[in-house]
Each structure stands twice: as structure tokens, then as C-alpha cells.
Amino acid sequence: HHPDVKRMLMTMRAYTEGCRAMASVAAAAYDAAHHHPDAEARKQNQAFYEFMVPLVKGYSTEMSLEVTSLGVQVHGGMGFIEETGAAQYYRDAKILTIYEGTTAIxxxxxxxxxxxxxxxxxxxxxxxxxxxxxxxxxxxxxxxxxxxxxxxxxxxxxxxxxxxxxxxxxxxxxxxxxxxxxxxxxxxxxxxxxxxxxxxxxxxxxxxxxxxxxxxxxxxxxxxxxxxxxxxxxxxxxxxxxxxxxxxxxxxxxxxxx
The missing domain is CATH 1.20.1410 (I/LWEQ domain)
Incomplete structure (x- = not known):
């Protein structure tokens, strides 16, 4: 592959893995906030989880636009037409930054x-x-x-x-x-x-x-x-x-x- 194609693919991979990991850590903190046997640990995990919520929702959804945009770009003109399906992912991703609280919210x-x-x-x-x-x-x-x-x-x-x-x-x-x-x-x-x-x-x-x-x-x-x-x-x-x-x-x- 051309180096710039690899750059796009690596960007898609890195954002996806990073955001998934962030969401997983937030989910683990939520569980610990409700089920950890130590009260202080529950309190700390609750604070961490609450801080993470806007990051998981806001950052991950904004990066989904970057990932799906690159998914179109990496296909060239074929990405823009409907045969590949890449454009549909890009269009659908936009709503993620809007509902359940816009990025600004x-x-x-x-x-x-x-x-x-x-x-x-x-x-x-x-x-x-x-x-x-x-x-x-x-x-x-x-x-x-x-x-x-x-x-x-x-x-x-x-x-x-x-x-x-x-x-x-x-x-x-x-x-x-x-x-x-x-x-x-x-x-x-x-x-x-x-x-x-x-x-x-x-x-x-x-x-x-x-x-x-x-x-x-x-x-x-x-x-x-x-x-x-x-x-x-x-x-x-x-x-x-x-x-x-x-x-x-x-x-x-x-x-x-x-």
C-alpha cells in the first residue's frame, strides 16, 4: 500500500481501538462504583466514571466521523458511490454527535x-x-x-x-x-x-x-x-x-x- 493509505488505515485503527478502550475502562469504573466492597473505592470510581461520560460520548462520536470519512477517502471515488457501502457509514455516523446530547452539551x-x-x-x-x-x-x-x-x-x-x-x-x-x-x-x-x-x-x-x-x-x-x-x-x-x-x-x- 501507498504510505498515505497506510496512514489513513492506521488512523482508523488507532481511533477505534483507543475509543473502545476508553469506553471499556469507563464501563469497568461504573461496575466498580456500584459493586466494589470498599466505600471509598466506590466513591472514587463514581467520580472517574462521571468524568468519563462526556469523553466517551463526545470524543468517540466525533472520532467516528473521522474514521468513517477516512473509510470513504481510502476507497477514492468508489467510496463516494453506493456500491462499497462506505458512504452510508459516514452519513449514519453524523447523528451520533447529535442525539443523546450534542458534542457541545x-x-x-x-x-x-x-x-x-x-x-x-x-x-x-x-x-x-x-x-x-x-x-x-x-x-x-x-x-x-x-x-x-x-x-x-x-x-x-x-x-x-x-x-x-x-x-x-x-x-x-x-x-x-x-x-x-x-x-x-x-x-x-x-x-x-x-x-x-x-x-x-x-x-x-x-x-x-x-x-x-x-x-x-x-x-x-x-x-x-x-x-x-x-x-x-x-x-x-x-x-x-x-x-x-x-x-x-x-x-x-x-x-x-x-
């Missing part, structure tokens, strides 16, 4: 109830968990893939924490400035958490591959995690800049100028 929830209300405590607790994964990556076998994922995961986490501080600190004082970046914040948070799950999968896959367990499958997991880090997680610092510094340009024009 999910972003408002993330800003208001999930970040500003507790001063960013839950978000920073998640960042602390991600930092532990970074430490595990640093202790791994020093593979090029682990090093690449560590570099991008750390940068994305730091960008996320800076945005959390901005949201928690400015929502009451400058609500328009914060909500101008609410959807980009949702995209950054979803990007980070999905990338975090793929980083965790890389650690496990490297260990299993070293013991000759389903090596081809594990190598694919490692490659996908690295691709996600280098091509998708790498966008996080730019999102941080647009959220923290870009509000004025969002609101610069009067309504009658649109």
Missing part, C-alpha cells in the same frame, strides 16, 4: 459539572494516574515504541493539566473565555484518555510478546499505540494553546457579522 457538562465544580480535583486525579503509567513506560524495556509513547503522553498530560487549571480558575470569572474552548477541551481530554489506554495496552503487549504470547497480535498493539501517540496525542499541546489563548478570536465578531 457534552463539553458544557465536562466544563461545568465535571471540572469547575470540584476545582479540577477529579481531572487532576486522572492526570496522576496517567503519570503512573508514564513511570511504567519509563521502566519498560526502553523500546523505541515505549519511549515515543512516553514522550507524547507526558506532553499531552501536561497540556491537559494546564487546561484544567484554566477551566477551574476562570469559569466563574470569565465564563465566555472558558466555554469558547469547551469542545476543544473535550477533544483534548478524550484524546489523552484514549491515548493513555493505548499506552497501558503497549506495556502489557510488550510483556506478553517477550514471552512469545500471540506475538503478531501484540506487535500490532504496540504499533497502534505508537502511531496514536505520534500522530494523534501529538495534537494535544496545540489544543491547549487554542483553549487557553484563543478565546478572544472566537468571540471577536458581533452576531450580525456572521
Amino acid at each position: 457534552q463539553a458544557n457538562d465536562l466544563v461545568g459539572r465535571k471540572t469547575a465544580r470540584d476545582g479540577g480535583q477529579t481531572a487532576k486525579a486522572i492526570a496522576a494516574q496517567i503519570e503512573k503509567t508514564e513511570a511504567e513506560l519509563a521502566k519498560s524495556d526502553s523500546s523505541a515504541a515505549a519511549a515515543a509513547v512516553l514522550k507524547r503522553l507526558k506532553a499531552a498530560r501536561e497540556a491537559f493539566v494546564q487546561v484544567v487549571d484554566f477551566v477551574a480558575g476562570q469559569t466563574k470569572a470569565s465564563p465566555n473565555a472558558v466555554f469558547a474552548g469547551s469542545v476543544p477541551y473535550l477533544m483534548l481530554a478524550g484524546n489523552l484518555v484514549a491515548g493513555w489506554q493505548l499506552a497501558r495496552s503497549l506495556i502489557i503487549a510488550q510483556d506478553l510478546a517477550s514471552h512469545n504470547v500471540d506475538v503478531d497480535f501484540m506487535q500490532a498493539k504496540i504499533a497502534t499505540a505508537r502511531f496514536y501517540a505520534e500522530h494523534i496525542l501529538a495534537k494535544a499541546p496545540g489544543l491547549r494553546d487554542s483553549i487557553v489563548d484563543g478565546a478572544e478570536s472566537v468571540t471577536a465578531l458581533a452576531a450580525d457579522m456572521y
Whole structure:
């Protein structure tokens, strides 16, 4: 395949695996929030799950548009006509970002109830968990893939924490400035958490591959995690800049100028 076709296919694969992993982790937290024997663990899992809800719904559905768009693009002109069926997936995916709360509604929830209300405590607790994964990556076998994922995961986490501080600190004082970046914040948070799950999968896959367990499958997991880090997680610092510094340009024009 041409390298750009591989890029599109890897992007589709990485988004799909990352979003599925994020949803699975959220579902596990929901179960733990209701059934864990320890009350404090139930409380922590409930907070984590509630933070994850807008990410799973908002980020995953927006990325479904990216995946299905690439599904059309990778077929060229054949993707646009009805024979392949690719265009139908693209059309159908659009409703996912609208019903059960549009992406903007999910972003408002993330800003208001999930970040500003507790001063960013839950978000920073998640960042602390991600930092532990970074430490595990640093202790791994020093593979090029682990090093690449560590570099991008750390940068994305730091960008996320800076945005959390901005949201928690400015929502009451400058609500328009914060909500101008609410959807980009949702995209950054979803990007980070999905990338975090793929980083965790890389650690496990490297260990299993070293013991000759389903090596081809594990190598694919490692490659996908690295691709996600280098091509998708790498966008996080730019999102941080647009959220923290870009509000004025969002609101610069009067309504009658649109």
C-alpha cells in the first residue's frame, strides 16, 4: 500500500481501538462504583466514571466521523458511490454527535459539572494516574515504541493539566473565555484518555510478546499505540494553546457579522 493509505488505515485503527478502550475502562469504573466492597473505592470510581461520560460520548462520536470519512477517502471515488457501502457509514455516523446530547452539551457538562465544580480535583486525579503509567513506560524495556509513547503522553498530560487549571480558575470569572474552548477541551481530554489506554495496552503487549504470547497480535498493539501517540496525542499541546489563548478570536465578531 501507498504510505498515505497506510496512514489513513492506521488512523482508523488507532481511533477505534483507543475509543473502545476508553469506553471499556469507563464501563469497568461504573461496575466498580456500584459493586466494589470498599466505600471509598466506590466513591472514587463514581467520580472517574462521571468524568468519563462526556469523553466517551463526545470524543468517540466525533472520532467516528473521522474514521468513517477516512473509510470513504481510502476507497477514492468508489467510496463516494453506493456500491462499497462506505458512504452510508459516514452519513449514519453524523447523528451520533447529535442525539443523546450534542458534542457541545457534552463539553458544557465536562466544563461545568465535571471540572469547575470540584476545582479540577477529579481531572487532576486522572492526570496522576496517567503519570503512573508514564513511570511504567519509563521502566519498560526502553523500546523505541515505549519511549515515543512516553514522550507524547507526558506532553499531552501536561497540556491537559494546564487546561484544567484554566477551566477551574476562570469559569466563574470569565465564563465566555472558558466555554469558547469547551469542545476543544473535550477533544483534548478524550484524546489523552484514549491515548493513555493505548499506552497501558503497549506495556502489557510488550510483556506478553517477550514471552512469545500471540506475538503478531501484540506487535500490532504496540504499533497502534505508537502511531496514536505520534500522530494523534501529538495534537494535544496545540489544543491547549487554542483553549487557553484563543478565546478572544472566537468571540471577536458581533452576531450580525456572521
